[in-house]
Amino acid sequence: MTAVLPSVTKAPAPDAPKAARRRDPVRWIVLGGLLVLLLLLVGPLLVIAVNAFKSPADYAANGPLSVPVSLYWDGIVNFWNRVDFGQKLWNSFVTSLTVAVLGVVLSILNAYALGIGRVRGRVWFLVFFLVANLLPQEVLVYPLYYISKEAGLYDSLIAIIIIFTVIQSAFGTYLLTSVYSEFPRELLDAAAVDGAGKWRTLWRVVVPVSGPTLAVLFTFFFIWTWNEFFLPLIFLVSNDNQTVPVALGVLQGDRMMDATTTSASALIGIVPAMLFFLIFQRTLTRGIAAGAIK
Amino acid sequence: MAGRVRNRGYAVYLIPGVLASLAVIVVPLVMTVYVSFTKWTGVGDPRWVGLENYTRLFGDTLFWQSFGNIGLLVFAMAVIPTLLGLVLAAVLFDYVAKRFGDRWAGLFRSGYYVPQVLPVAVTGIVWSWILHPGYGALNQILESVGLGSLAKNWLGDPDYALYSVMFVMVWFQLGYPIVMFMSGLSRIDPSLYEAADLDGATWWQRFRKITVHMIRPEFYVVLVTTTIAALKIFGQVFVLTKGGPSNSTLVPSYFAYKNFFEKAQVGYGSAISTVLTVLIVILAFLFLRLQHRSEELR
Numbered sequence: 001m002t003a004v005l006p007s008v009t010k011a012p013a014p015d016a017p018k019a020a021r022r023r024d025p026v027r028w029i030v031l032g033g034l035l036v037l038l039l040l041l042v043g044p045l046l047v048i049a050v051n052a053f054k055s056p057a058d059y060a061a062n063g064p065l066s067v068p069v070s071l072y073w074d075g076i077v078n079f080w081n082r083v084d085f086g087q088k089l090w091n092s093f094v095t096s097l098t099v100a101v102l103g104v105v106l107s108i109l110n111a112y113a114l115g116i117g118r119v120r121g122r123v124w125f126l127v128f129f130l131v132a133n134l135l136p137q138e139v140l141v142y143p144l145y146y147i148s149k150e151a152g153l154y155d156s157l158i159a160i161i162i163i164f165t166v167i168q169s170a171f172g173t174y175l176l177t178s179v180y181s182e183f184p185r186e187l188l189d190a191a192a193v194d195g196a197g198k199w200r201t202l203w204r205v206v207v208p209v210s211g212p213t214l215a216v217l218f219t220f221f222f223i224w225t226w227n228e229f230f231l232p233l234i235f236l237v238s239n240d241n242q243t244v245p246v247a248l249g250v251l252q253g254d255r256m257m258d259a260t261t262t263s264a265s266a267l268i269g270i271v272p273a274m275l276f277f278l279i280f281q282r283t284l285t286r287g288i289a290a291g292a293i294k
Numbered sequence: 295m296a297g298r299v300r301n302r303g304y305a306v307y308l309i310p311g312v313l314a315s316l317a318v319i320v321v322p323l324v325m326t327v328y329v330s331f332t333k334w335t336g337v338g339d340p341r342w343v344g345l346e347n348y349t350r351l352f353g354d355t356l357f358w359q360s361f362g363n364i365g366l367l368v369f370a371m372a373v374i375p376t377l378l379g380l381v382l383a384a385v386l387f388d389y390v391a392k393r394f395g396d397r398w399a400g401l402f403r404s405g406y407y408v409p410q411v412l413p414v415a416v417t418g419i420v421w422s423w424i425l426h427p428g429y430g431a432l433n434q435i436l437e438s439v440g441l442g443s444l445a446k447n448w449l450g451d452p453d454y455a456l457y458s459v460m461f462v463m464v465w466f467q468l469g470y471p472i473v474m475f476m477s478g479l480s481r482i483d484p485s486l487y488e489a490a491d492l493d494g495a496t497w498w499q500r501f502r503k504i505t506v507h508m509i510r511p512e513f514y515v516v517l518v519t520t521t522i523a524a525l526k527i528f529g530q531v532f533v534l535t536k537g538g539p540s541n542s543t544l545v546p547s548y549f550a551y552k553n554f555f556e557k558a559q560v561g562y563g564s565a566i567s568t569v570l571t572v573l574i575v576i577l578a579f580l581f582l583r584l585q586h587r588s589e590e591l592r
Contacts, residue, residue, distance in 0.1 A: 034385070038402060044420055045420065065431070065434070106310060106314065109310055109311055112304065117303075131575060136547060136570055138526075139564075140323060140326065146336070162318065229413065244413065259426070259429035273412050
């Protein structure tokens, strides 16, 4: 595990100007191609944003590509009120935050035993967590649905929180174990000399030192849980419990959803995701690489 | 064996994780495999039928169709983004960063990554809006530039629906390999490139001989993770087409979902998800072995 935090693309540009002047046309063609691609990838979201602020009449008259005649907030406000979007945001937030915290804690405990403690059979535990990480949720869903009904947890955020804590921590354990198996022994020994037990060593030495990796895990767990669709769709059936993706997903094809309302609904689904992206961007781009090289 | 003694007493830390995994992963997995050998509506007791669900499955044209569709989606979600991402990452790293500066390369990378951060359900909404036959932006654009005859019911026509979904998946997936490959490229010693330049190597030669060779580890990881993601695809299909029209975009996970929750054929649904799971696990281990071998060869 050498690539926990690789420095992201630092290409030195020593004698760039000379080479650049020689191949001017190619240079601009490449840049143009990349810009067109960027437009293709980001464009759909811009079109959505533009149309979310159009009145239905404006849309009918001018089509999807014009700039709104005036900023029309009613589509967004009406949609927000109709689906009680504040409630959905809160449900998503509570679920994602709890899962991220509990998932990181569970990953720490597992990885402490496997990576630093090197308990017997660690290879098999690791294989188990790797496979658990690969399993399609379809193969777990019906029994989970059945059990949670029996346990009275169906249609509650608690069931979703428990399930995702375990699923996310399978990945977390796998990643964190490889980080902890290279944890500097001197630090552990020093803690032992100071008379710290295993529990103290974990929270006073291991966790602070691995802070950056834990931050990456937290970010991943939060965003992954926020974006989950399949299990929440099945478990959170009543309106009051739905998360953002479920609330938006089940409304598709609804007869009330005309062009502008649909783009309004998409926009209020995009905004929180983009906010997280901007907030977590640094951790995220580093972290994607972290999962890569074992 | 001081190490042995020192390592004692860590097993307790594994207890919560093991108990939680038993409840949420092991027990449900075993239950699903068991139920796949029974007939069960979800109410009452399952009735043992042996291999009946599996024999029915292998004779079911819908099953084969769903796996055929998944093959095309692997192409759209794993093969195309990986290859395209490889070229784009190399261009950004080795051309744009050097001639325009790191800032531009970073900007493109972040921009290309944006579709990846959206919830899949939202991706589905965005594209079903754009591809809508009545008010969708794509058909209106085609009409406004005089290509109205090309306008189609992109998601509602069985001949085009799967290709539309494939296109959306390429759009969604492309940013991931770019980010992965660019971080892999940052490991390469710049002197390698300089040496190649001195030898008069063209950009394409350097790309093939140095870039592709050096980021092999990332290449495998991207290929495995995107292939598995394609095999598991559910959300986009649910929101874009619900497997239709006339099952032209049916995928295994949605097929299983329908049997579980719409047709109350829990035994049959379990058989579908068991087959899918076996396929994913086999693929993952094949990839791991391949990756292992290629590392040994180096």
